[in-house]
Amino acid sequence: MATPPADIVVDGASISYRRAFRRRRVLSRISMTALAGEITAIVGPNGAGKTTLFRAVLGFLPVEAGRCLVGGLPPMEYRQRKGIAYQPETIDFPGLWNARDVLGCGVDLSGISKDDQRDAYRKAISRTRFDAATLLRPARRYSKGMKRRLSLAFALIGEPAVVLLDEPFAGLDPPARHALRAEITSARNRGATVVLASHELGEVERLANRAFILEDGTIRPGPALSPGDAPVDTILEAEFKGDGE
Amino acid sequence: MYMPLSRRIILLVRSRVKALTLTVLAIGIIQLPNLVSGDPTLLAEGFRDIFLFLCLVLPLIFASGGVSADFRSGMARLWLQKPIDPVRFYLSRFSEGFLVSLVCALLALGATRLGTAALGQPDETSQLLGYLAYVLTVACVVFGFSSWIARGSTLVVIGFLGASAAARGMGVTDLLGRPWNWLFDAILVPIPAVRGFRDFVVGTSDAFWIPSAQILAYGIGWTALGALGVWYTVNKGRLPHAEQS
Numbered sequence: 133m134a135t136p137p138a139d140i141v142v143d144g145a146s147i148s149y150r151r152a153f154r155r156r157r158v159l160s161r162i163s164m165t166a167l168a169g170e171i172t173a174i175v176g177p178n179g180a181g182k183t184t185l186f187r188a189v190l191g192f193l194p195v196e197a198g199r200c201l202v203g204g205l206p207p208m209e210y211r212q213r214k215g216i217a218y219q220p221e222t223i224d225f226p227g228l229w230n231a232r233d234v235l236g237c238g239v240d241l242s243g244i245s246k247d248d249q250r251d252a253y254r255k256a257i258s259r260t261r262f263d264a265a266t267l268l269r270p271a272r273r274y275s276k277g278m279k280r281r282l283s284l285a286f287a288l289i290g291e292p293a294v295v296l297l298d299e300p301f302a303g304l305d306p307p308a309r310h311a312l313r314a315e316i317t318s319a320r321n322r323g324a325t326v327v328l329a330s331h332e333l334g335e336v337e338r339l340a341n342r343a344f345i346l347e348d349g350t351i352r353p354g355p356a357l358s359p360g361d362a363p364v365d366t367i368l369e370a371e372f373k374g375d376g377e
Numbered sequence: 378m379y380m381p382l383s384r385r386i387i388l389l390v391r392s393r394v395k396a397l398t399l400t401v402l403a404i405g406i407i408q409l410p411n412l413v414s415g416d417p418t419l420l421a422e423g424f425r426d427i428f429l430f431l432c433l434v435l436p437l438i439f440a441s442g443g444v445s446a447d448f449r450s451g452m453a454r455l456w457l458q459k460p461i462d463p464v465r466f467y468l469s470r471f472s473e474g475f476l477v478s479l480v481c482a483l484l485a486l487g488a489t490r491l492g493t494a495a496l497g498q499p500d501e502t503s504q505l506l507g508y509l510a511y512v513l514t515v516a517c518v519v520f521g522f523s524s525w526i527a528r529g530s531t532l533v534v535i536g537f538l539g540a541s542a543a544a545r546g547m548g549v550t551d552l553l554g555r556p557w558n559w560l561f562d563a564i565l566v567p568i569p570a571v572r573g574f575r576d577f578v579v580g581t582s583d584a585f586w587i588p589s590a591q592i593l594a595y596g597i598g599w600t601a602l603g604a605l606g607v608w609y610t611v612n613k614g615r616l617p618h619a620e621q622s
Contacts, residue, residue, distance in 0.1 A: 149614070150614070187614070187616075190454070190458065191612065192454065192457075192611060192612070192614065192616050193614040194612070194613060194614055208612055211457070211458065211460070212460060212461065212462060212463075213460055214460055215458060215459045215460040216458050217458065218454065218455075218458040220451055220454055220455070222451065223450070223451050223452070223455060224450035224451060224452070225450075225452070226392075226446070226447070226450065226452055227388065227391075227392035228388050228391050228392050229388060233380055233384065233388065235379070236378075236379030236380035236384075237379070237380040237456075238459065239379040239380075240378055240379055240380050241456065241459035241460075241461050241466075242459050242460070243459070243460045243461075249379065253379050283455060286455060287455075287458060289459075290459075
């Protein structure tokens with residue numbers, strides 16, 4: 133089921149939003165690389181452009197200068213061929229759809245062979261850690277944390293080689309955080325390219341192999357991280373405050 | 378299939394039950410004078426008018442929001458992270474809405490037939506069958522607008538249908554000279570073609586191909602516009618902001 137590893141290369145990319153006749157540049161000539169088998173973190177203040185960067189990597193937003201490649205292909209092409217796991221920060225599930233409907237649709241859309249679909253569906257259901265009653269409740273009535281668990285389970289169907297997580301720890305209780313850490317580490321261990329955008333510096337330091345600081349539309353590499361044994365909220369917090377420069 | 382077509386259609390119908398009930402009630406109130414008159418001829422006329430209204434309204438209920446609601450809520454980003462072609466995906470969603478509208482219109486036709494038969498009125502089924510062409514044309518218009526306009530597309534379609542009927546009634550397509558006449562004729566809902574098709578079904582005209590081709594070309598034109606809207610919105614950075622970080 134797993135697809136071959138795919139690095140993400142962003143090289144001198146500039147990205148703007150166009151509204152009516154105005155153009156607003158959000159990211160300016162940024163360069164970064166996220167390697168397969170590693171967890172790359174993007175940290176930065178609100179509105180820094182982390183989601184914008186994800187949208188470009190997903191191929192939903194064109195890069196106006198420079199280039200952005202996923203697995204050596206333009207993002208839109210890669211996404212349509214292999215799929216990119218993406219957990220958005222917020223989501224409104226449709227009408228009366230419950231978790232089983234959403235995940236069932238995910239299995240149908242993921243291009244998984246018929247033989248593997250049953251396992252993929254079961255795995256996705258177990259990833260949510262919902263009880264039977266919750267699985268049948270309309271997903272739009274879930275709490276924020278439950279919606280995030282569902283969207284993560286949906287994203288990971290088919291074990292995509294590229295995993296983008298936007299503020300994955302927001303709204304999660306401690307057991308859910310623990311489970312999420314395990315999912316992220318497991319994705320890295322199977323060779324996926326994991327990129328997470330987060331404000332939670334402690335989690336970033338605990339998990340990430342490398343970090344980038346996104347601020348004022350530009351990006352710079354963060355300090356070297358040693359996942360697993362880093363002290364919580366220290367190295368990156370200093371970078372965030374500008375003390376690291 | 379873990380999310381079979383039947384389940385998707387059940388969810389679609391269930392999510393629109395309120396809108397459908399309100400619509401039928403509203404049409405019933407408008408037709409109340411005919412329905413309470415006690416005159417079988419007026420009663421049969423009331424049934425026929427309700428059917429005609431439903432042919433126009435059913436696609437608005439079942440096909441509208443299929444694209445725009447996904448774009449607005451952020452669900453588009455969830456579905457389209459999977460290895461699928463966005464245009465094909467939304468065309469299939471549109472087909473489901475159209476299919477449900479058509480089946481409901483056929484059920485309404487059956488009910489109209491039973492009602493008029495019970496009143497001892499002449500069978501007008503063949504004439505009403507011709508009006509089913511409106512289901513196709515309105516559904517295609519809905520898809521065309523819904524993929525370009527994220528908010529309020531249903532109101533825009535209602536306005537467009539009203540403007541079409543008014544413009545045709547005023548003879549706008551004969552007033553302005555070429556190429557405007559031709560342009561308006563191509564854009565406005567092809568009411569003369571639907572009437573021509575109905576006349577063929579009733580047996581008062583031999584012309585089948587010309588009205589049928591006009592209706593089909595109109596439907597294909599709006600569907601193509603809708604498909605272009607999906608492609609442009611997804612790939613050119615026009616997906617609305619559901620979240621930002």
